Amino acid sequence: MDTFVMRHLPALLIATPLFAAFLMPLVGTAGRTARNAWAFLGALLTAAIGLTLAWKVWTTGTVLYVFGAATPQQTLPPDAAFPIRIMFQVDAMSALMAVIASLSALGITIYSLSAESKQSGLETFYAMLFLLIAGVLGMVVTGDLFNFFIFLEISSLAGAALVAYRIDDGVAVEAGLKYALLSTVGALAVLTAIGMLFAQYNALNMATLASRLQFTALDKVALVLLAVPLAMKCGAVPMHFWTPDTYTTAPSSVTAFLVVSSQASLYGLFRILYTLYGDLLQFSWATFGWFLIVLGILSMFIGVTMAIPQKDVKRLMAYHAVSQTGYMLLGVGVGLAVLGNADALAKYGKTAMAGGLFHIINHAMYKGLLFLTAGAVFYRCGTRNLNKLGGLGHTMPWTMVFFMIGALAIAGVPPFNGFASKLLIYESVFRFSPFLSIIAMIVSILTLASFVKVFHSMFMGPPRAEFAAAREVPAPMFIGMAILALFVVVAGLAPQPFIEHMINPAVDALVDRAGYIAAILGGR
Amino acid sequence: MDPTQTLATGSGYWSPLLWLLALVVGLAVALVIRSRGRKDFREGEGRAPFISGNKEPEQGGGHIPASNIYWGFLESMKSYYGRLVPVHTGVPTDYVAWLLGIMALMLIIGLAT
Amino acid sequence: MSPWIFTASIMAALMLLAMVRMVKGPTSADRLVALDSINTLVVASMIVLAAAFRQVVFVDVAIVYALLSYVGALFIAKYLGGEL
Amino acid sequence: MLSFVVTALFSGAVYLLLTAGSGSILRFWSSQELLIAAIVAVVVGFAARGYFTRARQSAVLNPVRWLRAIGYALGPFFLEMAKANIDVACRVITGRIRPGIVRVKSGMKTDFGTLMLANSITLTPGTLTVGIDEETNDLYVHMINVSAGIESRESLEASELFGLFDCPARIRRIAE
Amino acid sequence: MMKIALYSAILLVLFGGLMYLAADLPFGAPLQSDMDDYFIKNGQEQTGANNIVTSIVFDFRGFDTLGEATVLFTAVLGVGMMFRKMKEGEEYEND
Amino acid sequence: MILNILIWTAIGIGLFFNTLGVVGILRFPDVYTRLHADTKATTFGSIFTSLAVILYAAAHYFKTQDGQYATLALHAIIAVVVLAITNATAAHAIARAAHRRGHKPVQAVCDRLEEHNQP
Amino acid sequence: MTPFLLLQALILLGLIITGALVVAFKDLLAAAIAFAAFSLLLAIEFYILQAPDVAIAEAGIGAGLTTAIFIIAIRGTKRFEEKE
Amino acid sequence: MKMTKIVRTTADVFYPFCLVFGLYVVMHGHLTPGGGFQGGAVMATGAALLLVAHAYEDITGRLRKTAMKILEAIGLMMFLFAGLSGLLFERPFMGNWMAFTGKWFSHPVAHGPNPGDLNTAGLLPLLNIGVGIEVLGGLTIILLYMLSGIHAEKKP
Amino acid sequence: MMSYLLLKLPYFTVVVLTLLGLAAMVFKKNLIKILMGLSLLESAVNLFLIVTGYRTDGVAPIYTNAPSLHMTLPTVQALTLTSIVIGVATSAMMLSFAMVIYKKYGTVNAEKVKKLKG
Structure with missing residues (x-):
């Protein structure tokens, strides 16, 4: 299978959405049909390439791609002992994230074909969406720290512009400005950290840096400057303030992808903690493991309690996104806290990490689904205020079904995927510290409670006169939601294949720092 | 793949298919109970909902706004929310300051250990 | 000693001196004058430093500077005159 | 074309x-x-x-004009500039100024000539172009030292501003 | 008032920490420079460009430059989006 | 030797006028007079410091026939020409903006532009 | 070596002063002017640190276009900071 | 509003100079300091010069947003295709396959200081030109849009 | 002592500039001023990158008529170039956001731009 396309998959993974985005303003002048077709084609190709790449990674192991070298697989120059070029290193963890991004990109693009059809400047919208997709994909597959920074900037800028898309009311622009401001400060901190690492070790490749790292005082500061902004970007309490603002005002399809984008930041956080620093955190491993755990607990609890009194449905869901991010931080943080302890790691650490990583993919899917249903309601009713909504179950039954699937999944009700990942987290965290596990369960109950409220306010009750014109959403939106809902149901009914083939390799890849280094430096 | 032992959680197994089976069984039981109900129920009689003995409000008047749901919960947690909600000021400078604050905190912890 | 670094140092000191006007300047126009003169001094010291570093290619920077700072000054002046 | x-x-x-x-x-x-x-x-x-x-x-396209321009820049213009600078130097040290804005008839017909004249005026003897009358191409010139009698006159000839050479005539030969 | 004191404390902590670190890095003598030495030695022969910075920007790290151009493109689209002309009746309730 | 003397002389003149220009900016009372000092003195000084570089480059060019010195001299000349023209125009723009803003020339004996704007 | 460090010290001092001015000015136009001067000095600092590529970029983008963009934004909003 | 005749005339004279100098910086990106970004910025400054000296309404007739968008897309496409062209020559993305092939931009260069030869560096000059065009279009369009923002506001 | 200070001065400047930028971002209320602080911060990071790559008596990494082969590190310069362009792109976009906010809200005071809260 060593065909032309297969050899250059990582490059094409980035080049395809970029190509789609660059030509979109020109294609957009040719009419709306051409524009929609181009957007659909771009999303389809991107998703296909992403899935193929993931498949290749799962079957043949880590994929390396070196930009500009004599051959794609030539990692080192012959007469030097370190990589000099930008390198994509796609291991199982990256593949997992690439799958998430590709799948939701496909669903979201299809959804937005009709959800956003009433607005102006749509070619800009789609170009931005593709840039966001390219940024997220680049973030998760790159093996170069500075390249990571670039893609971080692309995704945050495109995200901020998309958040501010509905400029008619200033609120969206305000949220976009907040997001852009915080992301830029965070990105600058990341850049400073890169500068600190580069000044000491003269390398930008993550594997090379990892092999050279000595954990001096500067490295500690660089760790802080890398970890805190990325934690901010994934929306961990107490730096979560941008999340509700942003998720509320963005168009729903964008919100669904912003969730994926913040998961990509989470990926960056894990990558830096596990791969770049990894064992070096041993003597202060408790500090950073507990950093993640504390952030996770705070996010879970404050997120869900802030969600309960909300009146805006998307704002409520945004707080739940914060809360769910807490589960991932908790799971992976427990893994990090026992990283130095091989026994505990094998006993429950890896399970906790598996739960956290499985929660990432589940969360991206069901949260995306929930945001899309909220967008569907907004599309038909023109409001997001829960006090005004009501009785939609009569007119939008399929939306209600999708909402129920998403809500039950996020609340961790058994036959859905949310329960599977939460179960893994509960059990393993209970062995680490029962207290944390109990908090996680309480949060789960509160989540269910608040979604009961949403469900009651939106769909239950007698049909209301002002929404008499509301009817079922158009087919593209339906298909977009169905893709995500299908994934939720399948992953809920058969979680073990996902765990075995996607999550466990990812956990091993994350823990195996030496393997990551050896893939490039060859055990030197 | 053994359907009885699908998801290995480290200490046990969990099978959503069994749960689905249980759900189906429960549903069947419910249907059976439902089918044993009165067959002579007539349309138009007893349709009006029983709301504490009061008359049914006008059409749409039975709508309960979302703010009223969990009113008691919110009221009992008032001291907690009174502290938490004002922190979400909505001012961008405060957002930046929180980020910097966490950074400074971690800097102290990191350099001290 | 090489005259070039010496000249550039004096010019840097002059820039600091011109900055006094930028601090004090009662109006924005005065500050703009200070900016203009810092500008000129920077371009001159760039030319001088190119000779100091014995690298021809550095003079390009001075040309770019002379061209571009002009545009910035014009924008400020246009805004100041209320014409933007 | x-x-x-x-x-x-x-x-x-x-x-x-x-x-x-x-x-x-x-x-x-x-x-x-x-x-x-x-x-x-x-x-x-x-x-x-x-x-x-x-x-x-x-x-x-006329190369003669280019040569004239270079000659003007190196010769009269440079000398005027030197004189102006020495003048300004004296005023900086002594602080004796008597400023005012006067109107100067440029007599230039083309834009380029006006530009050259204005820049020459700005860079040379104690004068600074402040404004321009768009129709007549007349310049408003800020003088650092208004000689006695000038302030009452309606407008000046451009050549009166230059002390050593008749710069406007040379500019006219270059630009028109 | 409390706020200002708190923020000043945060900034002072950052200042102290960074100042402490600034004393660690040497000026004028990089701690390690093997990658850059490789570029300086081989960059000219491998890419044919006299300007090593250009050879890095466009060849060794050319992909970064593509990303950078993309960032600029994104910003242009964003600015254009802000000042676009809205359609008639393109109104949304945001509450 | 003679080259060194020439270079030092040019630098001396240039620095002298630059200093005077900056002192003039500090000493003069209003925007217009400060612009006089800025435009004339600093430009003139910069021309002379650049002249030193040009002299140096020209001497080396005639000594070594190396093309880079010719480039150095030519580029320095271009920079100086650009600098002179842009400085003069920028001074004009600033003065006009200040006048439109309503800054009166201090101690002025006459202001024809004011009369022109408000007939 | 030492003259070079002295020159650098002068320019760095100017950088700090202009940076402080940018923060201190209440008049945004003055802050923009100070920012232009800051970019100017930053460019010459890059220049003497032997990074002419970066100096050109900073000159072109920092001093010319960023100033223009800031001025347009100030024109599009309001010129003075409000009182606390 | 337009500025005075003096400023306008200077802008008219310096506009081609800006373009020439920007192109010089772009073309000599692999020899002297500069390259696509810097050259593009210099060229965009030429456009900014026109925008500041003339009235906005006078200039938009010549510097159209659509044209600038097309320029930007052309530049990005040049960059992307130059990167992808490496794939056809058994090189990865961004591979510099053109250097030392004996065709355009491919004189061999020995190690060490030399006076510089324009005809070197393979793909790099092409990438420079692409980026230069892109930056020219991008920065100009940013200025145009922001100016259009304040001009739309002026009308009631 | 003096020479130590001179040698450390670039880093100290970077730290001071960073602090100035952060102070502008945290204490100032005007959005434009906050963005100026952000630009200041960006410049500080750029300066930091360049300073780490300097070598005493090194020449610029350009072989055209280079006087010696003792060159400063080129990679940081490439990174800084990228970072500068990213900086101007970010600033432009956020300034246009601020302009639109002024159009809609009538103010650019960060304390008053908070329709979204709670």
Whole structure:
């Protein structure tokens, strides 16, 4: 299978959405049909390439791609002992994230074909969406720290512009400005950290840096400057303030992808903690493991309690996104806290990490689904205020079904995927510290409670006169939601294949720092 | 793949298919109970909902706004929310300051250990 | 000693001196004058430093500077005159 | 078309000036640079044709005027500038000033001539162009030292501002 | 008032920490420079460009430059989006 | 030797006028007079410091026949010419903006532009 | 070596002063002017640190276009900071 | 509003100079300091010069947003295709396959200081030109849009 | 002592500039001023990158007529170039956001731009 396309998959993974985005303003002048077709084609190709790449990674192991070298697989120059070029290193963890991004990109693009059809400047919208997709994909597959920074900037800028898309009311622009401001400060901190690492070790490749790292005082500061902004970007309490603002005002399809984008930041956080620093955190491993755990607990609890009194449905869901991010931080943080302890790691650490990583993919899917249903309601009713909504179950039954699937999944009700990942987290965290596990369960109950409220306010009750014109959403939106809902149901009914083939390799890849280094430096 | 032992959680197994089976069984039981109900129920009689003995409000008047749901919960947690909600000021400078604050905190912890 | 670094140092000191006007300047126009003169001094010291570093290619920077700072000054002046 | 040619020739010349010293053709240029210069000339000539010649028509093609301009810049202009600077130096040290804004008849017909005159005035004897009358091309000049009697006059001749040479006449010969 | 004191404390902590670190890095003598030495030694022969910075920007790290151009493109689209002309009746309730 | 003397002389003149220009900016009372000092003195000084570089480059060019020195001199000349023209125009723009803003020339004996604007 | 460090010290001092001015000015136009001067000095600092590529970029983008963009934004909003 | 005749005339004279100098910086990106970004910025400054000296309404007739968008797309496409062209020559993305092939831009270069030869560096000059065009279009369009923002506001 | 200070001065400047930028972002209320602080911060990071790559008596990494082969590190310069362009792109976009906010809200005071809260 060593065909032309297969050899250059990582490059094409980035080049395809970029190509789609660059030509979109020109294609957009040719009419709306051409524009929609181009957007659909771009999303389809991107998703296909992403899935193929993931498949290749799962079957043949880590994929390396070196930009500009004599051959794609030539990692080192012959007469030097370190990589000099930008390198994509796609291991199982990256593949997992690439799958998430590709799948939701496909669903979201299809959804937005009709959800956003009433607005102006749509070619800009789609170009931005593709840039966001390219940024997220680049973030998760790159093996170069500075390249990571670039893609971080692309995704945050495109995200901020998309958040501010509905400029008619200033609120969206305000949220976009907040997001852009915080992301830029965070990105600058990341850049400073890169500068600190580069000044000491003269390398930008993550594997090379990892092999050279000595954990001096500067490295500690660089760790802080890398970890805190990325934690901010994934929306961990107490730096979560941008999340509700942003998720509320963005168009729903964008919100669904912003969730994926913040998961990509989470990926960056894990990558830096596990791969770049990894064992070096041993003597202060408790500090950073507990950093993640504390952030996770705070996010879970404050997120869900802030969600309960909300009146805006998307704002409520945004707080739940914060809360769910807490589960991932908790799971992976427990893994990090026992990283130095091989026994505990094998006993429950890896399970906790598996739960956290499985929660990432589940969360991206069901949260995306929930945001899309909220967008569907907004599309038909023109409001997001829960006090005004009501009785939609009569007119939008399929939306209600999708909402129920998403809500039950996020609340961790058994036959859905949310329960599977939460179960893994509960059990393993209970062995680490029962207290944390109990908090996680309480949060789960509160989540269910608040979604009961949403469900009651939106769909239950007698049909209301002002929404008499509301009817079922158009087919593209339906298909977009169905893709995500299908994934939720399948992953809920058969979680073990996902765990075995996607999550466990990812956990091993994350823990195996030496393997990551050896893939490039060859055990030197 | 053994359907009885699908998801290995480290200490046990969990099978959503069994749960689905249980759900189906429960549903069947419910249907059976439902089918044993009165067959002579007539349309138009007893349709009006029983709301504490009061008359049914006008059409749409039975709508309960979302703010009223969990009113008691919110009221009992008032001291907690009174502290938490004002922190979400909505001012961008405060957002930046929180980020910097966490950074400074971690800097102290990191350099001290 | 090489005259070039010496000249550039004096010019840097002059820039600091011109900055006094930028601090004090009662109006924005005065500050703009200070900016203009810092500008000129920077371009001159760039030319001088190119000779100091014995690298021809550095003079390009001075040309770019002379061209571009002009545009910035014009924008400020246009805004100041209320014409933007 | 003429504007295109003029702009292209100008830009090609500037490019060649910038790349002098790259090779040995004509002692200064290499062949690739000449090729690129031609391309640059065409591109810039196309892009800027409506602007460059708005100020000045085909007169830019006359090499005699170029020589005159260089001669003017090195000779009279430079001397006037030196004189002006010594004047300003004295005023900086002593602090004796008597400023005022006067109207000066430029007598220039083309924009380019006005530009040269205005810049000459700005850089030379204690004067600074503040404003311009768009119709008559008359300049409003801020003088650092208004001689007695001038402030009551309605307008001055441009040549009265220059002490040593008759700069406006020379500019007229260059630009018109 | 409390707020200002708190923020000043945060800034002072950052200042102290960074100042402490600034004393660690040497000026004028990089701690390690093997990658850059490789570029300086081989960059000219491998890419043919005299300007090593250009050879890094466009060849060794050319992909970064593509990303950078993309960032600029994104910003242009964003600015254009802000000042676009809205359609008639393109109104949304945001509450 | 003679080259060194020439270079030092040019630098001395240039620095002298630059200093005077900056002192003039500090000493003069209003925007217009400060612009006089800025435009004339600093430009003149910069021309002389650049002249030193040009002299140096020209001497080396005639000594070594190396093309790079010719480029150095030519580029320095271009920079100086650009600097002179832009400085003069920028001074004009600033003065006009200040006048439109309503800054009166201090101690002025006459202001024809004011009369022109408000007939 | 030492003259070079002295020159650098002068320019760095100017950088700090202009940076402080940018923060201190209440008049945004003055802050923009100070920012232009800051970019100017930053460019010459890059220049003497032997990074002419970066100096050109900073000159072109920092001093010319960023100033223009800031001025347009100030024109699009309001010129003075409000009182606390 | 337009500025005075003096400023306008200077802008008219310096506009081609800006373009020429920007192109010089772009073309010599692999020899002297500069390259696509810097050259593009210089060229965009030329456009900014026109925008500041003339009235906005006078200039938008010549510097159209659509044209600038097309320029930007052309530049990005040049960059992307130059990167992808490496794939056809058994090189990865961004592979510099053009250097030392004996065709355009491919004179061999020895190690060490030399006076510089324009005809070197393979793909790099092409990438420079692409980026230069892109930056020219991008920065100009940013200025145009922001100016259009304040001009739309002026009308009631 | 003096020479130590001179040698450390670039880093100290970077730290001071960073602090100035952060102070502008945290204490100032005007959005434009906050963005100026952000630009200041960006410049500080750029300066930091360049300073780490400097070598005493090194020449610029350009072989055209280079006087010696003792060159400063080129990679940081490439990174800084990228970072500068990213900086101007970010600033432009956020300034246009601020302009639109002024159009809609009538103010650019960060304390008053908070329709979204709670």
